[in-house]
Amino acid sequence: MDILKPADTPLLGIPAPVIALCVLVLAAIFFSYVMYKRIDLMRKAAPDPRFSNIPARVWRALLYGFGQWRQPRYLGAGILHILxxxxxxxxxxRSLTLIGRGFSSTFHLPFLxxxxxxxxxSLKDYTVLVVLIVCVIAILRRAIFHPSRYQHPGVPGHEYEAYVILGLVAALMVTDMVHDGSLFKLESVPGAYHWFPAAAFASLFMPSHDSSVLNALHVGGYWAHILVFFGLLNYLPISKHFHVITAIPNVYFSNLNRGAIKPVRYGVEDWMTLDQCGVSDLTSFTWKHILDFYSCADCGRCTDNCPANAVGRTLSPKMISVKARDYAYENYPIFGKAHSGxxxxxxxxxxxxxESEIWACTTCGACEAECPIFIEYIDKIVDMRRYLIDRGEIPQSLQKPLQQIKKKGNAYGAMKSKRAAWAKGLEDAEVRILSEGESCDLLFFVDSCGSFDPRIQEISKSFAKIMSRNNLDFAILGQDENDSGNEVRRLGEEGLFEQVSAKNIEAFKSRNFNEIVSFDPHALNAIRNDYPETFPVIHSSQLISRLLNRKTMSLNRDWVGDRVVTYHDPCYLGRHNGVYDEPRDVLKSIPGIKYKEMERSFSRSFCCSGGGLLLWYENEDEKERMGEVRVRMAAEVGAQVIVTACPFCLINLEDAIKTTGNExxxxxxxxxELVDRSMS
Amino acid sequence: MNIIVCMKWIPDTSEADLTVAAGAKDIKKDDLDHDINDWDRFAVEEAVQIKEKVGGKVTVVCVAPEDSEETLRECLARGADEAFQVWSDEMEGGDGYCTASILAKFIKNRDFDLVLTGTLAEDDGAGQVGGMLAAMLDIPSSTLVSKIEIHDKKASFLRELEGGLYESVETDIPCLISVATGLNEPRFVSIRAVRKVASIDIPNMGIEELGMDAGQVGQAGARLVMEEVSLPPEGEGAEIIAGKPEESAARLAEILKEKGALG
Structure with a gap:
């Protein structure tokens, strides 16, 4: 049978290559123009140095971009996406080949x-079938099960986009199958269906031996495929499916400084002299943050894991991206002039x-840990808070503690001179206050809660006791210690953060020590990731783990007994600093301990509602406390003891134990404290 | 609309162990941090909000030693246009009458439409200055004001009364209004906001600049004499009611009945 090739078949008397050229040129022009418009907004945005450390970036792009490493965190959806x-x-x-075949019927890529x-x-044909099946499953999944994370509360008109894109992808497969299926039938090579199952499947639906119909399907399928392909390509940058183009660049340019907050503005020496501090509109975000907005695929994994969202606060990380992208598309339109508002x-x-969304965030980082393409939220939230703070707009309940930190170096309003009062006259420990010029091995950074909160002072005392019993050479800063500033910075009061951190840095530099140790992950995080100078700093759990490994200390089961124990990962220890194993190692060193992991653990840990100054924050929207949700999760696995490694988790969870009736x-x-009570 | 706000600079005693200074005329203040009187914080905010609405100028004045400059600068950061620190060593030991006289001298030579003060100060709670100052300036005044509206040379405002009642009042301006806390949401003062106003001069004025003599201020000018400051005698200690919530609640009710607090 004669086979008509698309490139050799004129349409309405116009030679096919001419049509192919027109389609290609028009599609390329429109696509380039839209991309130019999208990039133009990024160029107008604030600077962001994301070009350093290329090996680490390439590795990320390979592992998380091409390797889709985070996708299986949601197993079903993840597998579908990987396919x-x-x-x-x-x-x-295949697409490149087909574009070429509009010009020459024998075109193929040089290596194929x-x-x-x-x-x-053959591989292509199997793939077409798989993709088509995945599209059908994905459409059915959305239509039948309506997963809540795909919703767009308050911003209607987005749900259809997924159907459009899935429909277009499916159409791409079907047109390919029509194109190849007709050829399959025309050629009718025996046994070829093993190699070309999609084409063979499609051919089943075609009339046999009518070459004119088959040739029409072959040529028609080709042009339909080409049109759908360029239609899809041009639909991407005007929809949420821009991520098809931007996701891998977004992973490549992702934030490599875990735990740290970005400066007010990159490349500015004295940010205090800027006209505006923080972010009020699109162009005061950095270009990478705009790319984040473009890249969000609305999958909702961030919001699904957001503790603030879970308890009914107005925050939904996904909707920040969606709303900002809508705003960008509306105010920086493809046609017409950019305007704002x-x-x-x-x-x-x-x-x-x-504002209620902006203040609802605990900066726990669950959203960022979950996002398959590394969209950032904490820096954006902090930048928006910086703007609000600069205008004096901050929840009243947070004003006083911030003022107290400014005047007294702690949010409790306690007198500086009493900072080391907890350490006086301890029975089992002697706590040395390190004066300027003096030396010690371990500098114990107590921070404000360990110094002033009566409950947390107990941890300070226990820690001092453990270090004394192990004959460690440790000391504290006493009056010269200031609040670490972790939450001050995250609430957006950069000036005050600079003030307290500078005082601590001065205190560190005027003394000699080998390491800083703190039981407060928030302090650990600020010193390790935020301070402009580098100091060796470890968490208390790491110190204990070290002592246990050296066999200078061992733990017994006297205090724990037969109770079921679980461990709650503090956000600032786990997600922000990667310390997951040492606290568990310490617990598992207790002989015969009944240990159970909560479903949400490690990087999926559920925030207790935040530490530092957030203890003072009162949210009016929430239906329950995050701590209460967390305690229920512990109860679900039958835990009788929740061990945590952060003073604020302790405060929030202890409260929640009472309010959930689990006392x-x-x-x-x-x-x-557990180690203190379990030392042999 | 030119508004003058009188601000008091007071010691922060909230978390301090108070001790009585030698001579028993005052508490020991050496170790205490000082800050704006919280009532006055609302007065400054109200003044700035009125200015933002109708235009004009906000002047803050404080009768306190040099160290109060930091707090005055925070008032500038809140949006005040100018700030004056009024002090001479002779002013030490004065009473509310002295402070009102000093403020009256300061205000009299200025163009003003409205004087705002807090109703009380957190430290001594005397609540004298506002009323006396208004009398000295011969203008109407009111206290515990919880909402202010300015229109056509009139000030109308709400006063909070016992039992949740509101009293609506109107007066001609100029007038003096002593505000209640909570009439607005005072803005936050960031480090940067203070830095922005770092170059504004905060003039210092003493008795000479005000045209007063030493006999009118300080102990010499005071009409009240501080006899003694003392700490309250230590009580016999509290009773901690142990037990289940329902048991301890019952016990508490019993005690309250015994002591006659419940009918």
């Missing part, structure tokens, strides 16, 4: 000839992204 992504990768070569070419054709003259920060059933204890 789709792999399909896109494989079929990209002979047996390799045949193998690829939109039709209703709304401000991005304040009207679109409201007497579940006990919360800090790892340090």
């Amino acid at each position: 789709l992504f792999a399909g896109f990768m494989i079929l990209s070569l 000839t002979g047996p390799i070419g045949f193998a690829y054709e 939109g039709s209703e003259n709304k401000k991005l920060v304040g009207d679109i992204i409201t 007497g059933k579940i006990e919360v204890i800090d790892l340090i």
Whole structure:
């Protein structure tokens, strides 16, 4: 049978290559123009140095971009996505080949000839079938099960996008199958269905031996495929499916400084002299943050893991991206001039992204740990808070503690001179106050809660006792210690953070020590990741783990007994500083301990509602406390003891034990206190 | 609208162990941090908000030693246009009458429409200055004001009364209004906000600049004499009621009945 090739078949008398050229040129022009518009907004945005450390970036792009490493955190959806992504990768070569075949019927990519070419054709055909099946499953999954994380509360008109894109992808597969299926039938090579199952499947639906119909399907399928392909390509940058193009660059340029907060503005020596501090509109975000907005695929994994969202606060990380992207598309349109404020003259920060969303965040980092393509939220939230603080707009309940830190170096309003009062006259420990010029091995950074909160002073005492019993040469700063500033910075009061951190840095530099140790992960985080100068700093759990490994100390089961123990990962120890194993090692060194992991643990740990100054923050929207949710999670696995390694987790969880009626059933204890009570 | 706010600079005693100074005329203040009287914080905010609405100028004045400059600068950061620190060593030991006289001298030579003060100061709680100052300036005044509106040379405002009642009042301006706490949400003063106003001069004025003599201020000018400051005698200690919530609640009710607090 004669086979008509698309490139050799004129349409309406116009030679096919001419049409192919027109389609290609028009599609390329429109696509380039839209991309130019999108990049133009990024160019107008604030600077962001994301070009250093290329090996680490390439590795991230390979592992998390091409390797899709975070996708299986949601197993079902993750596998579907991996299959789709792999399909896109494989079929990209097919798309290039088909574009070429509009110009010449014998076109193929240089390396896809002979047996390799045949193998690829076969692989392509299997892939087409897989992608089509995945599209159908994905459409059904959305239509039947309506997973809540795909919703867009308050911002309607987005749900259809997923159907459009899945429909287009499916159409891409179907047109390919029509194109190849008709050829399959025309050629009718015996046994070829083993190699070309998609084409063979499609051919089943075609009339046999009518070559004119089959040729029409072959040529028609080709042009339909080409049109759908360029339609899809051009739909991407105007929809949420821009991520198909931007996701891998977004992973490549992702934040490598875990735990740290970005400076007010990169490349500015004295940010205090800037006209504006923080972020009020699109262009005061950095270009990378705009790329984040473009890249969000609305999958909702961030919001699904957001503790603030879980208890009914107004925050939804996903909706920050979605709303900012809508705002960007509206105010920086593809056609027409950029304007700001939109039709209703709304401000991005304040009207679109409201103050209650901005203050609801505990900076726990669950959203960022979950996002498959590393979209950042904490820096954006902090930047928006910086703007609000600069205008004096901050919840009243947070004003006083911030003022206290400014005047007294602690949020409790306690007198500086009493900072070391907890350490006086201890029975089992002698706590040395390190004066300027003096030396010690371990500098114990107590921070404000360990110094002034009566409950947390107990941890300070236990820690001092453990270090004394192990004959460690440790000391504290006493009056010269200031609040670490971790929450001060995260609440957006950068000036005050600079003030307290400078005082601590001065105190560190005027003394000699080998390491700083703190049982407060917030202090650890600030000193390790935020301070402009580098000091060796470890968490108390790491010190204990070290002591146990040296066999200078061992633990017994006297205090724990037969109770079921679980460990609550503090956000600032786990997610922000990667310390997951040492606290567990310490617990598991207790002989015969009944240890059980909560479902949400390690990087999926559920925030207790935040530490530092957030203890003073009162949210009016929440239906329950995050700590209460967390205690229920512990109860679900039958835990009788919740061990944590952060003073604020302890405070929040102890409160939650009482309010959930678990008093007497579940006990919360800090790892340090547990070690103190279990030392042999 | 030119508004003058009188601010008091007071010791922060909230977390301090108070001791009586030698001579028993005052508490020991050496170790204490000082800050703006919280009532006055609302007065400054109200003044700035009125200015933002109707225009004009906000002047803050404080009768206190040099160290109060930091607190005055925070008032500038809150949006005040100028700040004056009024002090001479002779002013030490004065009473509310002295402070009102000093403020009256300061205000009289200025163009003003409204004087705002807090109703009370957190440290001595005397609540004298506002009323006396208004009398000295011969202008109407009111206290415990919880909402202010300015229109056509009139000030109308709400006063909070016992039992949740509000009293609505109107007066001509100029007038003096002593505000209640909570009439607005005072803005936050960041380090940067203070830095922005670092170059504004905060003039210091003494008795000479005000045209007063030493006999009118300080102990010499005071009409009240501080006899003695003392700490309250230590009580017999508290009773901690142990037991289950329902048991301890019952016991508490019993005690309250015994002591006649419940009918």
